[in-house]
Amino acid sequence: MSETIAFKPESLEQVHKIIARYPEGRQKSALLPVLHLAQKEFGGWLDVPVMDYVAELLSIKPIEVYEVATFYTMFNMKPVGKYVLEVCRTGPCMVCGSEKILDHIRTKLNIKDGETTEDGMFTLKPAECLGACGYAPMMQLGKFFHENLTIEKVDEILDLCRQGQVALD
Amino acid sequence: MSKKLLLKDAHIEGIRYFETYRKQGGYTAAEKALKMTPDEILEEVKASGLRGRGGAGFPTGMKWSFLAKPEGVPRHLVVNADESEPGTFKDRYLMEFLPHLLIEGMLISSYCLGSNVSYIYIRGEYSWIPDILEEAIEEAKAAGFLGKNILGTGFDCEIYVQRGGGAYICGEETALLESLEGKRGNPRLKPPFPAVKGLWERPTVVNNVESIAAIVPIIDITGAEYAKIGVGRSTGTKLISACGNINKPGVYEIDMTITVEEFIYSDEYCGGIKDGKRLKACIPGGSSVPIVPANLLLRTVNGEPRYMNYESLADGGFATGTMMGSGGFIVLDEDQCIVEHTMTLARFYNHESCGQCTPCREGTGWMYKILKKIEKGEGKMEDIDLLWDIQRKIEGNTICPLGDAAAWPVAAAIRHFRDEFEWHIKNPELSQTQNYGLANYADPIPAVEKNA
Numbered sequence: 001m002s003e004t005i006a007f008k009p010e011s012l013e014q015v016h017k018i019i020a021r022y023p024e025g026r027q028k029s030a031l032l033p034v035l036h037l038a039q040k041e042f043g044g045w046l047d048v049p050v051m052d053y054v055a056e057l058l059s060i061k062p063i064e065v066y067e068v069a070t071f072y073t074m075f076n077m078k079p080v081g082k083y084v085l086e087v088c089r090t091g092p093c094m095v096c097g098s099e100k101i102l103d104h105i106r107t108k109l110n111i112k113d114g115e116t117t118e119d120g121m122f123t124l125k126p127a128e129c130l131g132a133c134g135y136a137p138m139m140q141l142g143k144f145f146h147e148n149l150t151i152e153k154v155d156e157i158l159d160l161c162r163q164g165q166v167a168l169d
Numbered sequence: 170m171s172k173k174l175l176l177k178d179a180h181i182e183g184i185r186y187f188e189t190y191r192k193q194g195g196y197t198a199a200e201k202a203l204k205m206t207p208d209e210i211l212e213e214v215k216a217s218g219l220r221g222r223g224g225a226g227f228p229t230g231m232k233w234s235f236l237a238k239p240e241g242v243p244r245h246l247v248v249n250a251d252e253s254e255p256g257t258f259k260d261r262y263l264m265e266f267l268p269h270l271l272i273e274g275m276l277i278s279s280y281c282l283g284s285n286v287s288y289i290y291i292r293g294e295y296s297w298i299p300d301i302l303e304e305a306i307e308e309a310k311a312a313g314f315l316g317k318n319i320l321g322t323g324f325d326c327e328i329y330v331q332r333g334g335g336a337y338i339c340g341e342e343t344a345l346l347e348s349l350e351g352k353r354g355n356p357r358l359k360p361p362f363p364a365v366k367g368l369w370e371r372p373t374v375v376n377n378v379e380s381i382a383a384i385v386p387i388i389d390i391t392g393a394e395y396a397k398i399g400v401g402r403s404t405g406t407k408l409i410s411a412c413g414n415i416n417k418p419g420v421y422e423i424d425m426t427i428t429v430e431e432f433i434y435s436d437e438y439c440g441g442i443k444d445g446k447r448l449k450a451c452i453p454g455g456s457s458v459p460i461v462p463a464n465l466l467l468r469t470v471n472g473e474p475r476y477m478n479y480e481s482l483a484d485g486g487f488a489t490g491t492m493m494g495s496g497g498f499i500v501l502d503e504d505q506c507i508v509e510h511t512m513t514l515a516r517f518y519n520h521e522s523c524g525q526c527t528p529c530r531e532g533t534g535w536m537y538k539i540l541k542k543i544e545k546g547e548g549k550m551e552d553i554d555l556l557w558d559i560q561r562k563i564e565g566n567t568i569c570p571l572g573d574a575a576a577w578p579v580a581a582a583i584r585h586f587r588d589e590f591e592w593h594i595k596n597p598e599l600s601q602t603q604n605y606g607l608a609n610y611a612d613p614i615p616a617v618e619k620n621a
Binding site for chain 1: 243252253254255256257258261286288292293294295296297329331332333334335336337348349350351352353354369410411412413414418419420452456497499501502505509510513514516517520521523
């Protein structure tokens with residue numbers, strides 16, 4: 001299976017650059033950055049063959065990859081939609097109305113937390129504090145934060161997503 | 170008006186780039202430092218009285234002096250940019266808008282500590298910031314402030330940025346090091362401390378972004394001058410990230426001589442409570458520190474005004490005081506529900522527990538479940554005592570401080586707002602449609618008139 005999975009040459013070059021940041025024999029340190037690269041390149045989540053491929057690249061055991069990938073919230077262990085709506089709901093966002101934003105998304109997209117819409121466009125992933133407390137409520141979409149959310153703003157973002165006009169990277 | 174050391178140039182357009190930063194006097198502290206000996210720099214840092222800005226407040230100079238220096242073993246500086254404490258977003262501001270201040274601070278610190286390869290470990294969710302930092306690193310390198318033989322001194326220094334994967338626990342320094350080594354973020358048993366065995370078992374200093382940025386003005390104006398700013402053992406300036414129900418949320422630099430009342434109500438800072446409401450409670454140092462009701466926030470139990478510094482915020486201990494922590498200042502207005510708020514924090518800590526120690530792994534889950542039950546109007550009176558019992562059994566019984574951090578918010582909420590928990594339990598239906606309100610926590614000081 002792992003023969004069919006391979007990074008694009010430019011990503012592979014990136015992997016080697018990352019490994020060069022650490023002392024000889026400490027290439028395992030590259031695991032988190034490489035998993036981020038892999039998730040981006042292989043469909044937004046980490047399937048077992050992808051993790052096995054990463055293990056092979058870093059000359060570590062597959063279990064060393066699995067235990068790390070499952071520990072960190074940012075790595076998705078099952079397929080997700082094109083747009084993952086990560087809505088923060090911890091204290092500071094809660095006091096600024098994050099629950100209303102979440103409820104609106106749940107109703108509008110007709111999905112529960114962690115679910116993906118049937119068309120594969122959106123996944124709702126409630127998040128714990130993302131460090132945008134002063135600009136609450138907020139959500140993360142790909143690489144970027146969308147802050148000071150209102151119901152109207154959320155509707156606008158969802159529309160723009162459908163038109164393919166929201167940058168993820 | 171507070172003195173500004175870190176953010177004095179934050180408003181200048183293009184300050185993110187080397188050329189503008191340099192024009193504003195950037196890297197002159199580095200030039201000065203590289204003519205000093207590492208020991209002389211250490212003495213300046215000690216003299217400054219700088220205390221770690223990540224939350225614990227441990228003196229930075231003392232931390233640096235613990236660094237082991239065995240012959241032939243490389244040492245490392247690791248900057249903790251994992252900023253994940255709810256309410257805290259100051260390091261993000263520094264890195265996004267003043268990346269060169271951090272890079273310059275890292276150069277000086279790396280030179281002092283003898284670190285030829287230093288790392289910035291940044292929380293994974295700040296996904297756009299590594300690009301900004303890496304650009305700044307490239308610019309500094311091109312100008313000869315990083316790389317080989319910096320300014321002809323023979324000192325080499327490389328800086329690399331590493332993204333985390335979304336785990337609050339990696340803000341704990343040994344968990345951070347585990348993560349940087351490509352492992353799960355499980356905190357290590359101490360001793361050995363990172364200063365002796367840190368990254369890859371090498372002597373390592375882990376410091377918060379703001380602490381390292383503060384090294385620049387310390388070298389610039391000298392440690393002794395830095396120590397004159399502020400009051401007592403709260404020297405220098407501190408970044409406060411203010412959020413919640415206030416008119417002007419954002420990142421402010423204060424010199425720790427202003428009162429909490431001024432910070433909340435003056436237009437220079439938070440600009441008062443949003444929508445003309447009244448203040449109910451506040452968590453002044455990030456979600457882990459005790460929440461205090463308005464009356465105990467603005468004045469100590471002895472009726473003295475409370476100030477925005479380490480000692481004054483902690484006045485009265487946990488019985489009536491709180492902590493400076495990370496400077497994540499969360500303000501709650503009269504309409505906020507303490508039970509629901511505490512539940513979100515318990516959920517946070519439950520989600521973020523690494524699972525290594527039983528009291529934290531199990532206890533945080535129990536606390537979350539019980540709080541959720543009370544919040545939904547399904548609680549029993551004995552649940553409050555049960556919560557109290559659980560938090561006591563977590564505190565002090567775990568490898569790392571996450572256990573304490575999870576226990577304190579629950580303990581403080583019950584300590585100060587027990588009647589609100591009881592009201593929720595006694596009024597299961599009413600509590601679903603209505604909040605308890607201000608009750609007897611009223612801020613005795615009326616809101617300050619605008620433009621008064």
